[in-house]
Amino acid sequence: MKNGIEIKELALEYCPEIVEIHRAIMKGNISDTWRKSIELHLQKKDVVGYVALKDGKVVGFIIGEVKGPSFGLEKSGWIIGLEAHPQFMGTGIGRVLMDSIFKYFREKGVRDIFTAIRWDAVDMLSFFIATGFDRSEFVNLGKQLDNVKTE
Ligand SMILES: CC(C)(COP(=O)(O)OP(=O)(O)OC[C@H]1O[C@@H](n2cnc3c(N)ncnc32)[C@H](O)[C@@H]1OP(=O)(O)O)[C@@H](O)C(=O)NCCC(=O)NCCS
Structure with a gap:
């Protein structure tokens, strides 16, 4: 335990509490698909998550994934x-x-860690820089399918 923060593995039983955290961040504006996607993620074998508890209350969470050969x-x-x-x-x-x-990640033999953030999420960027992240050798590319004609 550090700073009164207890860490536990993120199990499905914590989903309602992490949904509440997400709701608080998004100011109430969340869809049910968000909860479902978290539940689906947690069922995958290479996905791991942790919750942070303060005085027994869930106050934060992290979810990560180990990818095999890719990129x-x-x-x-x-x-x-x-x-x-x-x-x-x-x-x-x-x-x-x-x-x-x-x-x-270290226990799983991972050496390279990545994430992506929205371009204007300066709080997240500051946090990731503070925890040792830097620009990676990848660039993100995006495209919207709406205007793509398919046969
Ligand atoms: C980003 C986030 C996870 C960081 O968690 P946190 O508990 O607030 O961060 P910590 O207190 O552990 O801070 C760790 C370091 O990051 C820095 N940091 C964190 N948030 C920061 C911010 N908004 N601006 C600048 N620096 C920041 C701190 O200064 C700290 O550095 P230090 O230890 O050298 O002082 C949390 O603030 C958060 O959930 N933000 C909102 C995320 C969001 O909007 N997500 C959108 C959902 S789609």
Whole structure:
């Protein structure tokens, strides 16, 4: 336990609490598909997650995935979800969660860790820089299918 923050593996039973954190961050504006996608992720064998508890209450979570050969790398770790409850942001929860997943990735033989953030998420960018991330050798490319004609 660090700073009164306890870390536990993210099990399905914590889903209602992490949905509440997401709801608080998004100011109520979330769809049911978000919860379903988290539940589906947690059933995959290469996906891992942790929750942070303070005084028994879930105050943050992290979800990551180990990818096999892809993007020219034999193995890589991906952070696919990370949130701290707004009332507890800036109190070290993100850092403790990150340390837990770093440990997990290291145990799995992962050396390279990646994530993606929205281009304007400056808070996330500051957090990732503070926890040692830098620009990677990849660039993200995007395309919308709406205007693509298919036969
Ligand atoms: C990003 C986030 C997970 C970080 O968790 P946290 O518990 O608040 O961060 P920590 O207190 O562990 O901070 C760790 C480091 O990151 C830095 N940091 C965190 N948030 C920061 C911010 N908004 N601006 C600048 N630096 C920040 C801290 O300064 C700290 O550095 P230090 O230890 O050297 O002082 C959390 O703030 C969050 O959930 N933000 C909202 C995420 C979001 O909007 N997601 C959208 C969902 S789609």
